[in-house]
Every structure is written in C-alpha cells, then in structure tokens.
Amino acid sequence: MSSLLTLAKDLEQKSKAQQQSTGEMLKAAFSEHEQSVKAELNESAKRISAAMLDHDQKLSSDMSQRTKGMVRMVSQTWLTIVLVSVLLIASSAGILWWQGQQMLDNYITIQEQKRTQAMLSEKNNGVQLSTCGEERLRCVKVNPEAGRYGKDSSWMILERK
Incomplete structure (x- = not known):
C-alpha cells in the first residue's frame, strides 16, 4: 500500500x-x-x-x-x-x-x-384778347347789341370793359 x-x-x-x-x-x-x-x-x-x-x-x-x-x-x-x-x-x-x-x-x-x-x-380801350375753340385761335369779345356793319355785315363793335 x-x-x-x-x-x-x-x-x-x-x-x-x-x-x-x-x-x-x-x-x-x-x-x-x-x-x-x-x-x-x-x-x-x-x-x-x-x-x-x-x-x-x-x-x-x-x-x-x-x-x-x-x-x-x-x-x-x-x-x-x-x-x-x-x-x-x-x-x-x-x-x-x-x-x-x-x-x-x-x-x-x-x-x-x-x-x-x-x-x-x-x-385798345379795354379790348380783351383770348384763344377760342379746340384749335385755340385768337379771338376778341364783341358787342352783339351794337349791330353789324359793312356791305356784307361782317364787321362788329368790340366790347369794352
């Protein structure tokens, strides 16, 4: 052993x-x-x-x-x-x-x-100038009560102030 x-x-x-x-x-x-x-x-x-x-x-x-x-x-x-x-x-x-x-x-x-x-x-003694119409032409004021003058009545008196 x-x-x-x-x-x-x-x-x-x-x-x-x-x-x-x-x-x-x-x-x-x-x-x-x-x-x-x-x-x-x-x-x-x-x-x-x-x-x-x-x-x-x-x-x-x-x-x-x-x-x-x-x-x-x-x-x-x-x-x-x-x-x-x-x-x-x-x-x-x-x-x-x-x-x-x-x-x-x-x-x-x-x-x-x-x-x-x-x-x-x-x-011009108070005359006033202006332009009138579509074409702006020169124009003046007239006195229609003063009447027309001339042979063909084409003249009128201008309106004064």
Whole structure:
C-alpha cells in the first residue's frame, strides 16, 4: 500500500505541478492576449480620433465656405438695394428738377402773356384778347347789341370793359 500511497502522492505532486504550469501558461497567454487587445484598441482609438478630427476639419471648412458664401450673398443683396435706391432717388430728383423747370418756364410765359394782355387792353380801350375753340385761335369779345356793319355785315363793335 505504501507504493500506492507514494504513487498517489507523486500523482498529486505532478498534478499540482501541471496545474501550476498550466496556470502560468494561461496567465502568460492571457497577458499576451490582453496586450494584443490593448494594442488593437489603441490603434482603433487612434483611427477613430483621426477620423473624427478629419470630419471636424471638413465640417469646419464647409461651414467657413458657407459663411463666406452667405456674407457674399448678403453683401451683394445690400449693394444691389443701395444701388437701386440711389438710382431711384437720382431719377426722381432729375424728374422733379425737369418738372420744376417746365413749371418755371410756363409761369414765365403766363406772366409775359398777362403783361402783354394788360398792355393791349390799355392801348385798345379795354379790348380783351383770348384763344377760342379746340384749335385755340385768337379771338376778341364783341358787342352783339351794337349791330353789324359793312356791305356784307361782317364787321362788329368790340366790347369794352
């Protein structure tokens, strides 16, 4: 029995030694696997960070271009509004000036005609000249009560003031 006991003790020692050696091999394998996983995770994190940085740069570039485009569009719109406003104001001022000149010319002509009419009325004993009809022909007021004169009765007396 002692050989069985010795054999069991040897088997137990071998089993413990094998268990210890298997544990150390598993520790080494897990450590190596852990290092490999850590390295892969670090590489993956670097790739993700690089991708995020690249995406951020592209997004920033796109936003910058869109901002510049919006600023350009807004400035062009305001420039167009200002130019159109200036042109409208200038053309309105030109039209008002031209109308003012026409009114001044007409006023001067009316004043001259009034002076001429007053002068003619004084020299012709109050006879007033005017324009008559659609063709605006010169005419004078006559006194129909004074009667007609001449061979063909085509003459009449002018009405005085």
